[in-house]
Amino acid sequence: MKLDATDLKILEILRKDARTSFTEIGNALGIADSTVHVRVEKMINNDVIKSFTINVNSEALGKVHSLLMLDVTPGHFEEVVPSLIDSENVEEIIELHGAYVAALKISANSLAEMRDEIVRIRKIPNVTRTEMITILKTWKST
Amino acid sequence: MKLDATDLKILEILRKDARTSFTEIGNALGIADSTVHVRVEKMINNDVIKSFTINVNSEALGKVHSLLMLDVTPGHFEEVVPSLIDSENVEEIIELHGAYVAALKISANSLAEMRDEIVRIRKIPNVTRTEMITILKTWKST
Amino acid sequence: MKLDATDLKILEILRKDARTSFTEIGNALGIADSTVHVRVEKMINNDVIKSFTINVNSEALGKVHSLLMLDVTPGHFEEVVPSLIDSENVEEIIELHGAYVAALKISANSLAEMRDEIVRIRKIPNVTRTEMITILKTWKST
């Protein structure tokens, strides 16, 4: 799907506050609220908008976070991915192909649970190397 | 603010779909929708819910992303942070104190714009070392 | 076992001088010596106090020490641990999951004996990588 300037503006408004009504968005952009509605639906159907969600202050939840660098047997990363995606503890997976193939953001309720998750991930076939770096503070997230 | 099990369940539902109505949430949890309303408001006021937002497929936007590892003169990280937070290109800032003090997630419209942003960050006083790692694919984000 | 403030104070006193009598501890904390006795026994039984020991100046013993960083085949660390614990030369084992899975503190009577111990550890099945760093001076230990 090809996005135009109006689509991008709608995305920008919803990113800042997903509860903004279509009427408010229409007014802000000088277009009809039905047009907003049609465009938003189209962006949902084309997977441009993956979901409506909330941005939670994870420190308020008492969670521990870490960045987990991951390396695998060359050529086998895609086989490892599903088992990472399925984990509740894995919040983010990015593929890098730098010194490590991927970086994950892991959350856990305690350092002990964090260790359990790392141990679990290390047991996935073809994982060859991991490096966990504890996150001490989150200054910005979107 | 101390969260109880009901709060955590509300957060979970909203995280999956922030457009779920309070009535639906109340039905799912067996509590009144007004209770849901009160609790959500309280979590917003206490900064547990930082915002209602959308999860956008950044690849659909044609954006380029990178992980930027950052080191600074010891003792000066907090002076560097504001200039990072203010940048539209900096999506995430996490403080690590591993081999690097922090990791940033940077987005840009092109590799050329990415380079401009890296060059800008390197000029912030007390930045001593950076390492950019291009993100080739995002498999999961929340 | 859940520790309260009095338990923590008893631990603190014993850590500084394990030969402090229960009477002295009781006086210092304003409680009966029999209470001290009961609490200490309970902490021993619950493995909070692992042992009464002496802090020996290992340099006086003419020992050589090293920090040994250790990596193993992912998922097999716990199989390697017993053979490390059993060694007289291995004074400490901490699990990290950083660039290395674990760090050990090794002592030996000479560099030649140190080499023998490293060679022995490298022969334990599933050990994939080691890095020995000689300790030149111990400034503080508890």
Added chain:
Amino acid sequence: MKLDATDLKILEILRKDARTSFTEIGNALGIADSTVHVRVEKMINNDVIKSFTINVNSEALGKVHSLLMLDVTPGHFEEVVPSLIDSENVEEIIELHGAYVAALKISANSLAEMRDEIVRIRKIPNVTRTEMITILKTWKST
């Protein structure tokens, strides 16, 4: 002070259980308890025995531990040491002159307190580089 075989055996017994009486030690080694007494006193006076202490299960205390690798401006390590020794959070300081000048073992009541201590250490003049590695489990300590 030059230690002989009998001194080493006494140290070994006390290391395993510092509450062993001099009579028991004397019986075990076939020497008078007064001889044990004299030797122990001499080893204390000569700083061979640095202290009588207890080995506490730090996980039972709910503490968080980390290994902190430290680098300083060449030639200035000894100026940095006093400020490290004085800290309650710094349990151990070993001088290495490997990729880092020293390794510290840090304990804290929470990750937030750990961060505060790292930030404090990084502000000590002449500290140039630190790398914190979270300890996930202690398998052996003496």
Added chain:
Amino acid sequence: MKLDATDLKILEILRKDARTSFTEIGNALGIADSTVHVRVEKMINNDVIKSFTINVNSEALGKVHSLLMLDVTPGHFEEVVPSLIDSENVEEIIELHGAYVAALKISANSLAEMRDEIVRIRKIPNVTRTEMITILKTWKST
């Protein structure tokens, strides 16, 4: 300048053999040789074709080559570049912003001349770190 498919084909032919005549190119692509001429001139004027050159087998020249990784004081790379571009020994300069800011390809008539060039580069103001890696064989170059 915007290139079309015909331009790209012309470039491809010239890259393989820069001595191919415009008539031959025209025949191959089914266009007039004058059209080829006009397009080539335009690409030269717009700096798409930087030069007509020969691909020399540098091993036949008895040259020694190395890859030189380079780091500079953050924010000062562009001041360092001119002194690198001017050197006959520097064949290539690419800006990376990875663990090093840039990589250079250096050629020299001997290892002694290579050392002189490295020493010269290290004396350029704001150069903070270099790592030379000797090239033992070139398998492909374009």
Added chain:
Amino acid sequence: MKLDATDLKILEILRKDARTSFTEIGNALGIADSTVHVRVEKMINNDVIKSFTINVNSEALGKVHSLLMLDVTPGHFEEVVPSLIDSENVEEIIELHGAYVAALKISANSLAEMRDEIVRIRKIPNVTRTEMITILKTWKST
């Protein structure tokens, strides 16, 4: 083939502009154009001149470039080379035997195509480790 000073001068002239006529070269060097012709042919036949080519401004083509560090099972690099040489995306292959066995220069039409090429290379038997570093700008190339 042994090159003399005249050969080197001819190479130098052709490297700067491969379209310089033999007459012009002969005039510049004070030798007959037929002598230039003979020498150039000999250098082509002896693979000193590998090809006549053009130096294309790859940024004008909208290409993305990266430096790919490559490691293989010791003793198997030469088996990996053919599959690298054959790839259109691999512009350069240099053998180093530093921390990596080789460095490649990869070009692609987009970051997505770059990822595909990296994934393909990682699937070549005996490739054990890769590290991709994105090239953000080319300052000099010959």
Added chain:
Amino acid sequence: MKLDATDLKILEILRKDARTSFTEIGNALGIADSTVHVRVEKMINNDVIKSFTINVNSEALGKVHSLLMLDVTPGHFEEVVPSLIDSENVEEIIELHGAYVAALKISANSLAEMRDEIVRIRKIPNVTRTEMITILKTWKST
């Protein structure tokens, strides 16, 4: 064999100039030349003096030198050693157990021969990783 102060002085004199006569050594140390003779023979027989040799200026020989860091499958280094000792190109082998198991000093008549030797060493069974660092100048050797 236990060396005394006189032995050490003899070694020192011979190290500076192995052609010093026993009479001269005897005079310098105030002992009989026959005593010098007996002691030198004993040190040769006990392998304290491994050989009488010359210190050659290898740069005068036009040799290329490198430091080769070597890693092997844990537990198999001693099997790799004989094949290293036998090579004329391997001048020195030291066992480290740092980031690499050993460091070698390699000499060769050219970079091409150096590459051949590295390739040969990499084919020795159980060699897992090598890193060659070219020596650009030797400032001191004994």
Added chain:
Amino acid sequence: MKLDATDLKILEILRKDARTSFTEIGNALGIADSTVHVRVEKMINNDVIKSFTINVNSEALGKVHSLLMLDVTPGHFEEVVPSLIDSENVEEIIELHGAYVAALKISANSLAEMRDEIVRIRKIPNVTRTEMITILKTWKST
């Protein structure tokens, strides 16, 4: 000085046993002993033969050795060299320009003396970074 095949053979013989007489060398090579004498003198005068020495088994001397990697402020290595050459503890200095500018081989009578020497070297102006790696065994030296 240009060496011929006969010179190289003489060097080879002396390297294996510096006490071989000129007559024996002459016989082995089929030349007059006076010719051997003249050539050896010439090689000494031209600094090809730096000295006649003995190869001492340093382990028999009870020495501790280490490899010390050294980095300095770019452009200042030659100022640091004299202070290294003068030290009795520094046996070898090689200039690399890899991840470190130089590698030194250090010997000392004990780990404590080794530490003193490292501390001394780190105080030489312009030394920015050192990494000591203990040598556990020497398998070959020439």
